[in-house]
Amino acid sequence: MPFTHATKGDSLADVVERILDKGLVINADIVILLCDVELLSIKIRAALASFETAAKWGLAFPSDMRVAHPVPEQKV
Amino acid sequence: MMTDKGLYIYCLAQGNQEEPLELRGLGGQPVMALLHRGLIAVVEECEAKSIQSEDQKVLADGLLIHQSVVDIAWERYETVLPFSFGMVIRPMDGKTAGENLKGWMERESEELRGKLMRLKSKAEYGVQVIWDPTIVLPKIRHNDKEIQDLEKEIQSKPKGVAYLLERKLAEIIKKRLEEAANVYFKDFYQRIRNCVEEIHVEKVRRENPPKQMIMNLSCLQEKDEVVLLGRELEKIGKIQGFDVRFTGPWPPYSFA
Structure with a gap:
């Protein structure tokens, strides 16, 4: 039954498509952009067009998405 | 919270407790839950300025960390409104980034609650x-x-x-x-x-x-x-x- 469970996004393209193109946006002057997101988007898409380049940059996506680092034994 | 700092925002959720997520985010700082009248903003303190990084690897890692934090918050709060990548709330007009964010949550409260309700579970x-x-x-x-x-x-x-x-x-x-x-x-x-x-x-x-x-x-x-x-x-x-x-x-x- 291969399709009764979806696979967690295993490709960077899936993540890029969602996180760079979508999601909630605040259109107000209280917001600045962390970086030139448009340029980042273009560059990452260019990289994705070439799997070889993507691999060179180490963009292969881990199957376990939990790359955020736990804060050890302390409450902040 | 220092007044000159910005807040990187990951997602919004509904809740009443300001417990931290016990995670470090894309800037290496602890991910915090900022509570305002039943709405929670999942944020991380950061510099209130854009970075000019040419290092695509760093930015690509940032994308993955953003997604990862939203995922973990989603598990905790059941329903989240995820933000697009790269948004930093800044201090402005004598108010801290946190005050500005709460002000925005207050102004948009009805619409945000409506969206959270529609997306529940x-x-x-x-x-x-x-x-x-x-x-x-x-x-x-x-x-x-x-x-x-x-x-x-x-x-x-x-x-x-x-x-x-x-x-x-x-x-x-x-x-x-x-x-x-x-x-x-x-x-x-x-x-x-x-x-x-x-x-x-x-x-x-x-x-x-x-x-x-x-x-x-x-x-x-x-x-x-x-x-x-x-x-x-x-x-x-x-x-x-x-x-x-x-x-x-x-x-x-x-x-x-």
């Missing part, structure tokens, strides 16, 4: 249908008299004329494939539409030739009710020449 699923036209084409050719006649004619003509006719044949085949892709799209769309609550049609992405993506959808459905969708996709995936990619559950980026 729901997840986003990605559905992509990819076909191999070289496998589908023989079926089309088999049922198309115009193509068959033209192929016979090509065999009976001298080289020069045959060349021109071959070009004509290639045009017809291209058109028939486009028509077929369109018919398949409509059929699959309807079948998938019946299994989900909302659906967004996305741009198709490039595949390794000769394969082509003919459909790229974001679907919204209750987290625990995707069995029907899964079964329908399984049927589509069994059609000769077609592959289906089914990803998720994702936080509802496309529906936020």
